[in-house]
Structures are given as C-alpha cells and as structure tokens.
Amino acid sequence: MKNRVKPLPAILLSDISKSFGAGENRVDALKNINIEIAKGEFLALCGPSGSGKSTLLNILSGIDKPSAGTVIFLNNALNDLSENKLAHIRSKHLGFIFQFFNLIPVLSVFDNVFYPLVLNGHCDRKEAKARALHFLDSVGLAHLVDRKPGQLSGGQQQRVAIARALAHEPSVVVADEPTGNLDLATGEAILDLLLKTNQQTKATFIISTHSSQLKDRAQRVIEITDGELAYDSAR
Structure with a gap:
C-alpha cells in the first residue's frame, strides 16, 4: 500500500508569540501559539475581548509580524518577506471581511x-x-x-463586503467579527452565506467571533484565552 502524501496546510503557525511595549509596560498578547490550518477549512476563532484573537488574525494575514515564531502562508514564510511582497500576497490570496463593513460611502454597491x-x-x-x-x-x-451603502441595511452592507472580499477569488478569507454588528436573524443569514461560500469555493475561512451560532456550526473551533491556545477541537 502506497503512503499518502499529506497535503500542505494553508497556514502554519509555529511557536508564535507577540508582545507590545517593554519592561513594566510589556504586554504579552500571544504566547507560544501552534496551529495548522488546512486548505478549505472553516475555522471559528473564539475567546473573550482582549484575548489576542485580532492580533492572531493580523499575524497569520501578514499585516503584523510576530515577536517570535514562524508563519507559513500558502508555502510562503512571511517572516522573511518585505512589506511589498507581503502586500502582494495579501492582495492576491486574501479576502478580508470586517465587523463594520468598511465600504466607501460615496461609491455605489457595484463600485x-x-x-x-x-x-x-x-x-x-x-x-x-x-x-x-x-x-x-x-x-x-x-x-x-446602484444604491449607496447608506441606503442599505446592516446585513445588506455586510453582503456587499463579502462580495468585495470574494470577487478576486482568494485562497483564504479572514473575517473579524463579521456578524458582531448585526441582529441575530441577520447574523444567521450571513453565517449561512459564509458557510455556503466555503463549500462552493473551497477557500479557507478563518473567522474571529463571539457568536455561539458560528461556534456551533464551524468545522473547527479554536479558543484563545489570555494570549494562549486554550482549546482546539481538532486535537
């Protein structure tokens, strides 16, 4: 029987730590995080406010660099890349969805x-x-x-943001509290849309959330507490 070759992960985080400040003012936002994220996974990143979720998203996206450890993103070692190369990888391979939509109000939905x-x-x-x-x-x-963002509901604006994040067909979609600014029913509809898109496109979805709905329906759940990996449903 032939040995099966294990596919390369979409993202590999090895011994990731991140601190801010120095001396008495030092804050350890992340402490020795090790996570392997497979291509096509739908992952919910959970934890209380201030636990380090957003810091982790920024690091795995190449927006910020760790104080220690290695980030491998689609077989690229992000630690070794220049800002221009990081920006190119983000532009080509990443789609971002934000809690507050970040649409340009003077442009139409289409634009x-x-x-x-x-x-x-x-x-x-x-x-x-x-x-x-x-x-x-x-x-x-x-x-x-043809409408402007201000003429849409919150759920509709988030749908525009999702379309914008997906239109260049990214390999990885990162969402920071995408349902946090929406009511329960609208948040459920957005979650349905994200899950459907994950299944159709096979893109990797990494979603920071407080939503119990998303946590219950995600393929994998990771919890961060005080900057440390507290739980990983894949282990």
Whole structure:
C-alpha cells in the first residue's frame, strides 16, 4: 500500500508569540501559539475581548509580524518577506471581511466591488464588471447595485463586503467579527452565506467571533484565552 502524501496546510503557525511595549509596560498578547490550518477549512476563532484573537488574525494575514515564531502562508514564510511582497500576497490570496463593513460611502454597491478589482490589478475593467455583478448576485444584491451603502441595511452592507472580499477569488478569507454588528436573524443569514461560500469555493475561512451560532456550526473551533491556545477541537 502506497503512503499518502499529506497535503500542505494553508497556514502554519509555529511557536508564535507577540508582545507590545517593554519592561513594566510589556504586554504579552500571544504566547507560544501552534496551529495548522488546512486548505478549505472553516475555522471559528473564539475567546473573550482582549484575548489576542485580532492580533492572531493580523499575524497569520501578514499585516503584523510576530515577536517570535514562524508563519507559513500558502508555502510562503512571511517572516522573511518585505512589506511589498507581503502586500502582494495579501492582495492576491486574501479576502478580508470586517465587523463594520468598511465600504466607501460615496461609491455605489457595484463600485465598491468593481474598483478594488481594477485598482489592485486583479483583472481588466471588462472582467471586473463581470465579476462584480456575479458576486453581488451570489450574495443576493443584484437588484441593489446602484444604491449607496447608506441606503442599505446592516446585513445588506455586510453582503456587499463579502462580495468585495470574494470577487478576486482568494485562497483564504479572514473575517473579524463579521456578524458582531448585526441582529441575530441577520447574523444567521450571513453565517449561512459564509458557510455556503466555503463549500462552493473551497477557500479557507478563518473567522474571529463571539457568536455561539458560528461556534456551533464551524468545522473547527479554536479558543484563545489570555494570549494562549486554550482549546482546539481538532486535537
């Protein structure tokens, strides 16, 4: 019987620590974190406020660098890369979804998805138009493409943000409390959409959350407490 080759993980965090300040003012935000995240996983990152969840998301995304340890992202050692190369990897391979949507209020729904594709060089204007319309349709907003974000509900704005994050077809989607600013029913609908998208695209989803709904339905749950790995359902 032939030995099966284990597939490379999407993200590998080895002995990750992160501290801020020095001396008496030093804060250890993360302490010796070891996590391997498989391609296509839907992972919920849980823990109380101030536990280190957002710091961990920033490090695995290449936005911040650890004080110690190694980050391997899609077979790239992020510690060794310049800021320009990190920005290129984020632009090409990462999709970000934020709690407060971060839409540009003066642009239409369509333009909020269209312009990042063009400005970041993902495709030409013709392809960007097709992608923007396709992904807005996939999140149920094809009929609202001409509206401004201020004319939408919170749930609709988050759907625009999801379409924007997915339109360049990233390998990894990182979401920081994507349902935290929404009511229960709307949050459930957004969660359904994220789970469906994960299944369809096979992208890796890493979601920081306080939501018990998301925690109950995620493929894998990791809990961070006081900067330490307190629980991993995969272990």
